[in-house]
Amino acid sequence: MSQGVDVIGLYVRDQDEALAFYVEKLGFRVHTDVKNGNYRWLTVQHPDQPSFQLGLFVPGPPVHDAATAETLHAVVAKGAMPPLVLAVDDCQASYEQMSARGVEFTQEPVKRYGSVDAGFRDPSGNGWKMIEARR
Amino acid sequence: MEVLDPALLRRLLRAKDRMDAASHEDWPVRRLARVSNVSEAHFARSFKQAFGVPPHRYLLTRRIERATALLRDTDRSITEIAFETGWRSLGTFGRTFRDVTGENPGAVRERARASAPSLARVPACHVSAAHRPHLTTAVSEKRRHGPDDMIPSHQQED
Numbered sequence: 001m002s003q004g005v006d007v008i009g010l011y012v013r014d015q016d017e018a019l020a021f022y023v024e025k026l027g028f029r030v031h032t033d034v035k036n037g038n039y040r041w042l043t044v045q046h047p048d049q050p051s052f053q054l055g056l057f058v059p060g061p062p063v064h065d066a067a068t069a070e071t072l073h074a075v076v077a078k079g080a081m082p083p084l085v086l087a088v089d090d091c092q093a094s095y096e097q098m099s100a101r102g103v104e105f106t107q108e109p110v111k112r113y114g115s116v117d118a119g120f121r122d123p124s125g126n127g128w129k130m131i132e133a134r135r
Numbered sequence: 136m137e138v139l140d141p142a143l144l145r146r147l148l149r150a151k152d153r154m155d156a157a158s159h160e161d162w163p164v165r166r167l168a169r170v171s172n173v174s175e176a177h178f179a180r181s182f183k184q185a186f187g188v189p190p191h192r193y194l195l196t197r198r199i200e201r202a203t204a205l206l207r208d209t210d211r212s213i214t215e216i217a218f219e220t221g222w223r224s225l226g227t228f229g230r231t232f233r234d235v236t237g238e239n240p241g242a243v244r245e246r247a248r249a250s251a252p253s254l255a256r257v258p259a260c261h262v263s264a265a266h267r268p269h270l271t272t273a274v275s276e277k278r279r280h281g282p283d284d285m286i287p288s289h290q291q292e293d
Contacts, residue, residue, distance in 0.1 A: 079148045121148075
């Protein structure tokens with residue numbers, strides 16, 4: 001496939017912290033990590049999904065002025081960014097594995113009409129739903 | 136208005152998440168302040184500044200939201216729902232429910248069932264069935280009054 005969504009970015013408060021979280025706790029891989037002065041283009045990938053990159057970006061210069069960056073940091077920390085969904089084969093098993101690695105769960109696995117979902121946040125405050133689809 | 140430090144906001148979010156996860160539990164300021172690692176004196180004011188409502192009000196809203204869903208989706212009695220969503224008295228539940236939604240729990244249940252008869256989990260057939268006789272009675276009466284049961288009355292008038 002040559003057309004489609006390639007990268008979607010998240011705002012995070014600290015790229016090193018986010019990298020450690022997505023790689024060590026969630027099992028993602030680093031796709032690109034390039035620095036240019038203050039700017040760092042950092043993307044990670046789910047191991048089963050080579051066509052998609054999740055960007056981990058910090059609000060701030062040179063892209064944002066100080067006031068805008070401050071607002072974006074606040075919005076992320078308040079958990080007000082849009083929802084994210086991680087598809088898994090076994091929600092309960094992933095929950096146990098990720099909990100053991102210290103992921104902050106906001107909701108334990110719940111069964112709803114055959115699917116199972118749980119909720120967690122990354123260190124910055126971005127909220128994820130983890131869903132095991134009905135089979 | 137002063138912008139709160141993102142690190143504080145992140146900790147306040149944790150308190151909000153905990154209320155979301157267990158809104159039926161008691162969440163005195165002391166407990167919430169501990170989750171957020173903030174002094175009790177600062178917690179309520181900071182929470183309101185961050186999320187627009189005082190923590191207690193936020194909790195009540197979440198409880199009412201959950202109670203509304205249970206009224207709609209289950210057969211449990213209003214009393215059971217009140218206790219399940221965290222109230223200690225039915226009176227407080229009813230008062231708060233009216234205060235937040237402007238309606239009584241019973242009215243919300245009736246309306247939800249009447250307006251969503253297709254929801255399989257809702258035994259709405261009872262409600263809609265109760266309305267059906269009025270319709271059939273009216274139609275059959277109209278027909279009975281007409282000279283011919285097979286011909287609708289408006290054609291007779293033409």
